Amino acid sequence: MTLEPNSVYEKIITELPDGEKLKSCLQCGNCTGSCPSATDMDYAPRGLFALIAAGQDEKVLRANTFWYCVSCYQCTVRCPQEIPITDIMYHLKHQAIEKGLYTTDAKDFSGTFIGMVEHFGRSFELGLAAGFHLLHHPLESVKMAPMALGMMSRGRLKLLPKRIKNMGQLRAILDKAKEIGA
Amino acid sequence: MKYAWYPGCSAEGNSFAYDETSRMIAEALGIEFQEIDDWNCCGATEYFSVNQLPAYALVARNLALINAEETPQVIAPCSACYINLKKTDEKMAKYEQLNTEVNVALAAGNLSYEPGAVKSRHFLDVVCNDVGYEAVKEKMTQSLAGLTLVPYYGCYMGRPEDNFDHPERPQTMDTLLKTLGADVPDYSLKTICCGGHMTQLSAEASLRILRHLLEGANQLNADAMVVGCPMCQLNLDAYQKDVNSAYKTNYQIPIVYFSQVMGLAFGMDPETLMFERGIVSSKAMLEKWLTAEPASKKRRRREKRDKNALPMPKQLES
Ligand code: SF4
Ligand code: SF4
Numbered sequence: 001m002t003l004e005p006n007s008v009y010e011k012i013i014t015e016l017p018d019g020e021k022l023k024s025c026l027q028c029g030n031c032t033g034s035c036p037s038a039t040d041m042d043y044a045p046r047g048l049f050a051l052i053a054a055g056q057d058e059k060v061l062r063a064n065t066f067w068y069c070v071s072c073y074q075c076t077v078r079c080p081q082e083i084p085i086t087d088i089m090y091h092l093k094h095q096a097i098e099k100g101l102y103t104t105d106a107k108d109f110s111g112t113f114i115g116m117v118e119h120f121g122r123s124f125e126l127g128l129a130a131g132f133h134l135l136h137h138p139l140e141s142v143k144m145a146p147m148a149l150g151m152m153s154r155g156r157l158k159l160l161p162k163r164i165k166n167m168g169q170l171r172a173i174l175d176k177a178k179e180i181g182a
Numbered sequence: 183m184k185y186a187w188y189p190g191c192s193a194e195g196n197s198f199a200y201d202e203t204s205r206m207i208a209e210a211l212g213i214e215f216q217e218i219d220d221w222n223c224c225g226a227t228e229y230f231s232v233n234q235l236p237a238y239a240l241v242a243r244n245l246a247l248i249n250a251e252e253t254p255q256v257i258a259p260c261s262a263c264y265i266n267l268k269k270t271d272e273k274m275a276k277y278e279q280l281n282t283e284v285n286v287a288l289a290a291g292n293l294s295y296e297p298g299a300v301k302s303r304h305f306l307d308v309v310c311n312d313v314g315y316e317a318v319k320e321k322m323t324q325s326l327a328g329l330t331l332v333p334y335y336g337c338y339m340g341r342p343e344d345n346f347d348h349p350e351r352p353q354t355m356d357t358l359l360k361t362l363g364a365d366v367p368d369y370s371l372k373t374i375c376c377g378g379h380m381t382q383l384s385a386e387a388s389l390r391i392l393r394h395l396l397e398g399a400n401q402l403n404a405d406a407m408v409v410g411c412p413m414c415q416l417n418l419d420a421y422q423k424d425v426n427s428a429y430k431t432n433y434q435i436p437i438v439y440f441s442q443v444m445g446l447a448f449g450m451d452p453e454t455l456m457f458e459r460g461i462v463s464s465k466a467m468l469e470k471w472l473t474a475e476p477a478s479k480k481r482r483r484r485e486k487r488d489k490n491a492l493p494m495p496k497q498l499e500s
Pocket of ligand 1: 024025026027028029030031032045046049078079080081082083085
């Protein structure tokens with residue numbers, strides 16, 4: 001089978017370690033049956049892989065599937081073909097961002113988080129919606145307020161992380177990595 | 183043995199109680215460690231999703247900062263930190279090109295890392311498998327008998343591969359809590375994901391996942407759920423109220439760290455174990471434990487269900 005160059009399928013196979021295993025997908029559905037987010041996904045993993053094989057790239061990259069993936073690896077440990085499904089989800093996020101095709105807030109969230117890390121070397125607590133919402137969706141944060149107050153009064157919420165000492169070194173490493181990785 | 187220590191970002195805020203009580207437990211058990219000087223964020227699940235190479239380089243800086251000769255193993259108390267450190271080391275060892283590229287990036291900061299030099303360990307793994315249950319038992323001054331503690335492992339203690347416990351049926355924490363004398367039911371949802379960062383993206387999806395976990399623990403009459411990951415703790419604790427209002431339930435299950443309940447069994451003052459940092463109060467659990475009569479503990483034990491029966495969670499009413 002020849003693959004369309006630059007297609008989603010081809011990129012997974014050539015760019016991702018062990019990505020070629022996707023070719024062996026049996027469409028057995030173990031992944032979908034194991035996925036805690038499946039009910040909220042446009043296409044659950046098995047269905048998404050069928051679309052990838054069928055070359056429906058736009059549908060694939062506009063799906064919310066990989067943004068709703070919580071990286072739990074349940075699918076990966078249960079896949080009879082040892083397909084690195086979770087890593088494929090990561091890779092699809094990357095592809096969707098690259099092509100400018102994404103439909104959810106999630107990319108913003110990832111971006112905010114990464115911005116924090118690149119600025120401070122540390123992050124606010126992942127999973128703490130309050131920090132994210134207070135900074136980016138002040139209106140949404142009304143809903144978050146009681147939880148945020150509870151966390152604050154227990155000394156568990158900070159809006160900004162501590163900065164590491166050698167930020168210059170970390171930035172040099174990340175810049176270099178981006179340069180090679182691009 | 184001496185270990186390097188990687189606290190992780192949540193140790194500075196959200197999971198302060200975990201960090202603090204882990205240090206207390208480590209000291210009691212004679213686990214010596216050295217915090218990595220100037221460590222940086224592991225990138226959690228976000229960094230890997232957007233750009234792979236910088237994500238690996240970000241994690242690798244932490245590994246490179248460790249003096250591998252002095253401390254060839256690093257402890258992470260957070261499951262996500264643990265998995266990222268481990269994954270980076272293993273993938274660099276497995277993929278030559280990745281190794282080269284990460285090291286080119288590290289060189290820009292005058293650092294280098296040779297894969298395999300530092301082994302990543304979860305704190306629970308070190309307590310249970312290096313120190314061992316026997317040594318834990320020796321440190322105990324009181325039993326946790328009378329408490330039903332439900333162990334919840336989440337994703338990364340057993341997944342994706344070659345971690346310290348089984349991906350679907352882990353036992354480490356079950357055995358630890360039994361060693362401490364608690365009643366430990368077989369919780370069939372113990373490795374189902376807590377939803378991770380889903381709380382930030384879809385309240386509906388994350389509350390559904392959390393409700394499922396809480397209902398399972400509630401059916402087992404949990405006095406508390408015991409965790410070893412700041413993200414699991416945060417989701418189950420801070421959003422429990424939201425689950426209750428969304429589903430008209432009334433769960434009041436404290437979500438505590440294994441280090442906190444170990445502290446109780448080691449005779450440490452409950453006040454120093456920071457239970458009050460939890461959003462859901464641990465007061466009822468602590469009172470129950472303090473007032474548990476030895477006789478009632480025995481009765482409770484006899485009531486336990488047939489050992490040979492399979493775990494059978496009841497159907498959720500929707
Ligand atoms: S579990 Fe593996 S083989 Fe089965 S459908 Fe999913 S990806 Fe394909
Ligand atoms: S890793 Fe992602 S796709 Fe796989 S089961 Fe978990 S949430 Fe679903």
